[in-house]
Amino acid sequence: MIETNYTIEPIGFIRSALTRREAAPRQGFEGAPDAWLEINATVVEGLEGIAAGDEIILITWLHQADRDLLKVRPRRDPNRPLTGVFATRSPHRPNPLGLHRVRVLEIAGNRLKVEPLEAMDGTPIVDIKPVLPQSADS
Amino acid sequence: MIETNYTIEPIGFIRSALTRREAAPRQGFEGAPDAWLEINATVVEGLEGIAAGDEIILITWLHQADRDLLKVRPRRDPNRPLTGVFATRSPHRPNPLGLHRVRVLEIAGNRLKVEPLEAMDGTPIVDIKPVLPQSADS
Numbered sequence: 001m002i003e004t005n006y007t008i009e010p011i012g013f014i015r016s017a018l019t020r021r022e023a024a025p026r027q028g029f030e031g032a033p034d035a036w037l038e039i040n041a042t043v044v045e046g047l048e049g050i051a052a053g054d055e056i057i058l059i060t061w062l063h064q065a066d067r068d069l070l071k072v073r074p075r076r077d078p079n080r081p082l083t084g085v086f087a088t089r090s091p092h093r094p095n096p097l098g099l100h101r102v103r104v105l106e107i108a109g110n111r112l113k114v115e116p117l118e119a120m121d122g123t124p125i126v127d128i129k130p131v132l133p134q135s136a137d138s
Numbered sequence: 139m140i141e142t143n144y145t146i147e148p149i150g151f152i153r154s155a156l157t158r159r160e161a162a163p164r165q166g167f168e169g170a171p172d173a174w175l176e177i178n179a180t181v182v183e184g185l186e187g188i189a190a191g192d193e194i195i196l197i198t199w200l201h202q203a204d205r206d207l208l209k210v211r212p213r214r215d216p217n218r219p220l221t222g223v224f225a226t227r228s229p230h231r232p233n234p235l236g237l238h239r240v241r242v243l244e245i246a247g248n249r250l251k252v253e254p255l256e257a258m259d260g261t262p263i264v265d266i267k268p269v270l271p272q273s274a275d276s
Contacts, residue, residue, distance in 0.1 A: 010144075084184040086184045
């Protein structure tokens, strides 16, 4: 087995009114607020082509997650069975990547206002991708 | 600005008939074949709850990408303007994460057969997530 590690560097950070994990909704469509994406000056050129109104996929690094957990009870519901983390959207997983589909409301220099976003203030952003019109995915 | 790096570790690797980059389709829905996901024994417990027929989101690390490119011509089309990488699905980007929506065809121990998958043989897998039925996203 090839044992290789890779280094991931934040391209920016989330600025949000959500500052407490307990107050954050589980998913964006569950009543999450808007938030600002503050993109590092070194990579801001990579935003060219994104416009207000676009839907984008945001990938975050959930830096407070427990990377050793392999099973969780979905939505912390004690009545649900222990489930493998790859079958859930739990933040706890070996590589704690968060996936968020949001709409761009406004662009101001290196800052993008988006909604809805359930990730907390200070969460590192690691990638942004367009939603592909040809497929339902992202 | 907080300058923090994170370490990402493959949870497995793609085994595919696609071994040459030139032969790989750009997106899964553009005629990509099926492939096997070979998951490391250390994290195989995290797969529990995934079943044949499920749609999953696969996140890969596109290890051959150029991480310094911030603008590309989409689909390498010389007639298209230079576009910021975050407005494209180019593999070239600061953190070369690939996002793939696939269907699970078969599960055999630590191996999952999925389709369609445009990523090449040997590509590191870094995360697997369920598609959320409540939202159109991923």
